[in-house]
Amino acid sequence: MLSARRHYVSIVQKKHKTEPVIATHTRLIKELAKPRMARSARLAEQKLDSARVPEHPRITMPGTVDRIIPSLSPSKPERAQIAVDGAHRPHRDLRIENSLLDENGEDVKLKKGARVEVTVTSQPKK
Numbered sequence: 001m002l003s004a005r006r007h008y009v010s011i012v013q014k015k016h017k018t019e020p021v022i023a024t025h026t027r028l029i030k031e032l033a034k035p036r037m038a039r040s041a042r043l044a045e046q047k048l049d050s051a052r053v054p055e056h057p058r059i060t061m062p063g064t065v066d067r068i069i070p071s072l073s074p075s076k077p078e079r080a081q082i083a084v085d086g087a088h089r090p091h092r093d094l095r096i097e098n099s100l101l102d103e104n105g106e107d108v109k110l111k112k113g114a115r116v117e118v119t120v121t122s123q124p125k126k
Contacts, residue, residue, distance in 0.1 A: 058121040061086050065114045068098060080110040084118050094118065 037045075046052060063084040071078050080098040084091075102108050110116065 056121050060117050060119045063116050063118045065110045065112055
């Protein structure tokens with residue numbers, strides 16, 4: 001019985017964000033004023049729009065350089081292991097070559113503990 005009371009209290013104490021009825025009504029009126037269009041027609045219209053620059057889907061996530069892995073041969077560059085924050089456990093660690101270029105074209109290297117941003121972009125199907 002005690003657990004049921006706790007559950008009831010937690011439900012009662014939650015605050016729900018609701019928008020006013022008038023705002024919902026005006027948003028609905030605006031949506032209904034638009035002409036109805038099939039999804040395929042909307043996509044075709046977007047493809048014909050020359051001013052629109054299509055962007056590939058992408059996500060940027062923060063990460064930290066966990067460790068620097070030295071190369072076994074001098075001809076290969078060392079590698080940096082990056083732990084991506086917010087990624088699932090088996091996919092959290094990325095390893096990249098630790099030879100990067102800055103905006104001036106200078107060679108730079110990541111250091112252990114450095115904060116980085118990892119951007120993943122998808123390529124369109126061909």
